Amino acid sequence: MSNPASPPGVGLLDEGPAALTFPPGFLWGAATAAYQIEGAVAEDGRTPSIWDTFSHTPGRTVAGHTGDVACDHYHRMPADVRLMADLGLKSYRFSVSWSRVQPDGAGPANQRGLDFYRRLVDELRAYDIEPWLTLYHWDLPQPLEDAGGWPARDTAGRFADYAQLVADALGDRVNHFTTLNEPWCSAFLGYGSGVHAPGRTNGTDALRAGHHLMLGHGLAVRAVRASRPGAQLGVTVNLYPVTPATDSPADADAARRIDGLMNRFFLDPILRGSYPTDLRADLRGVTDFGHVRDGDLAIISTPLDQVGVNYYTRHVVSAGTGPAEPGPSPWPGSEDVRFVSRGIPVTDMDWEVDAPGLLETLQRVHREYTDLPIYVTENGAAFVDEVVDGRVDDTDRLAYFDAHLRAAHAAIDSGVPLKGYFAWSLLDNFEWAWGYTKRFGMVRVDYDDQARIPKSSARWYAEVIRRNGLAAQ
Numbered sequence: 108m109s110n111p112a113s114p115p116g117v118g119l120l121d122e123g124p125a126a127l128t129f130p131p132g133f134l135w136g137a138a139t140a141a142y143q144i145e146g147a148v149a150e151d152g153r154t155p156s157i158w159d160t161f162s163h164t165p166g167r168t169v170a171g172h173t174g175d176v177a178c179d180h181y182h183r184m185p186a187d188v189r190l191m192a193d194l195g196l197k198s199y200r201f202s203v204s205w206s207r208v209q210p211d212g213a214g215p216a217n218q219r220g221l222d223f224y225r226r227l228v229d230e231l232r233a234y235d236i237e238p239w240l241t242l243y244h245w246d247l248p249q250p251l252e253d254a255g256g257w258p259a260r261d262t263a264g265r266f267a268d269y270a271q272l273v274a275d276a277l278g279d280r281v282n283h284f285t286t287l288n289e290p291w292c293s294a295f296l297g298y299g300s301g302v303h304a305p306g307r308t309n310g311t312d313a314l315r316a317g318h319h320l321m322l323g324h325g326l327a328v329r330a331v332r333a334s335r336p337g338a339q340l341g342v343t344v345n346l347y348p349v350t351p352a353t354d355s356p357a358d359a360d361a362a363r364r365i366d367g368l369m370n371r372f373f374l375d376p377i378l379r380g381s382y383p384t385d386l387r388a389d390l391r392g393v394t395d396f397g398h399v400r401d402g403d404l405a406i407i408s409t410p411l412d413q414v415g416v417n418y419y420t421r422h423v424v425s426a427g428t429g430p431a432e433p434g435p436s437p438w439p440g441s442e443d444v445r446f447v448s449r450g451i452p453v454t455d456m457d458w459e460v461d462a463p464g465l466l467e468t469l470q471r472v473h474r475e476y477t478d479l480p481i482y483v484t485e486n487g488a489a490f491v492d493e494v495v496d497g498r499v500d501d502t503d504r505l506a507y508f509d510a511h512l513r514a515a516h517a518a519i520d521s522g523v524p525l526k527g528y529f530a531w532s533l534l535d536n537f538e539w540a541w542g543y544t545k546r547f548g549m550v551r552v553d554y555d556d557q558a559r560i561p562k563s564s565a566r567w568y569a570e571v572i573r574r575n576g577l578a579a580q
């Protein structure tokens with residue numbers, strides 16, 4: 108930023124060198140996703156994805172919001188990259204729209220679609236911002252959903268073909284690839300509770316989807332590695348510590364089950380090459396795992412170069428009798444588990460602010476699963492922002508980032524090989540089923556005229572990056 112001084116009313120910065128310094132080369136970034144920011148949904152050969160269909164279906168998103176225009180990033184990309192450069196970002200995590208670069212999810216590459224990402228990456232490189240490319244952030248081409256979607260095994264192979272096409276086209280200028288973003292959401296919100304696209308509600312299908320997403324991940328890692336042997340490859344999972352509400356054995360068991368479905372369902376196959384035995388037993392009434400073929404787990408556990416963790420909050424659970432909520436559940440076989448609020452401060456998503464949960468999560472991944480470099484590929488908060496005299500003084504979001512970065516620093520101190528942190532999100536954007544009603548951006552977007560206003564948190568983050576650390580508390 109032109110004026111990196113502490114914004115008035117923030118008070119978390121002091122002068123002088125940072126008291127809590129991050130390791131040299133720590134990768135400071137911000138993240139976005141294609142459907143949430145790009146707009147231009149029918150331009151240059153792009154075809155519909157499941158999120159176009161879903162958001163255009165009445166009743167699926169708040170106020171019928173869609174990503175048709177979103178932040179108009181497709182047309183404003185150079186200015187948005189300049190904004191990133193002003194913030195001093197070292198890296199930018201974005202996702203590629205599958206339907207843009209391989210319309211309908213099959214066949215040859217659409218060069219006009221690829222050109223957009225070539226321009227984006229070149230623009231980033233011109234400012235020395237490391238591009239970090241996510242191949243799949245939830246936007247399956249609609250024809251692949253019509254052919255069965257992720258519950259169908261063939262979708263995994265389609266994903267690997269698409270991954271190869273992107274690696275062939277962009278691998279000369281992109282080093283960091285993430286295959287999937289948060290496969291839990293794709294599988295369990297997309298095919299279980301149905302609150303995300305494609306909006307199907309069948310627990311067995313959700314479990315098949317989860318498996319085929321991971322199979323697609325493993326096949327994609329192999330395809331990208333074959334195309335670009337030097338690339339740094341990983342996956343991003345959304346992890347939550349799961350804590351029992353009381354010390355009763357029933358609550359402990361509820362926590363074990365939810366931890367199984369939320370965290371270990373993905374971590375174990377990807378990083379250990381097996382499904383947890385207790386999870387398989389929990390799911391006996393939902394699936395016989397007949398969709399898992401010989402050799403799948405070897406593909407799914409193809410070695411990686413890095414692990415991405417998205418962290419937002421913790422789950423506190425207790426045992427119940429009978430379904431916890433009316434309607435379809437994202438917790439197949441554990442529909443009775445209750446999610447308990449502790450009455451501590453929450454964000455505008457009603458997610459409890461729990462920074463120690465980030466430390467716990469990072470330590471667990473390192474201790475139980477891997478020595479690989481770990482990156483926080485998303486962390487952030489929605490709050491209601493107010494524009495006063497053209498400024499947004501989002502002290503609550505700023506405090507959220509500050510607390511979580513202190514937890515990230517503590518993780519490094521304790522020996523976790525945490526190599527970078529991406530704030531979610533660079534811009535306010537289309538927050539899926541919540542449409543534009545939830546703002547996660549460090550930069551405000553005025554959806555009437557697409558003006559961008561860096562909030563106090565953005566100016567503060569720029570200073571954290573510049574100092575490679577945080578002030579003493």
Ligand code: FCB
Nearest residue numbers: 140288289531538539547
């Ligand atoms: C994550 C998603 C991201 C955004 C944040 C708030 O689950 O990956 O797209 O919606 O939550």
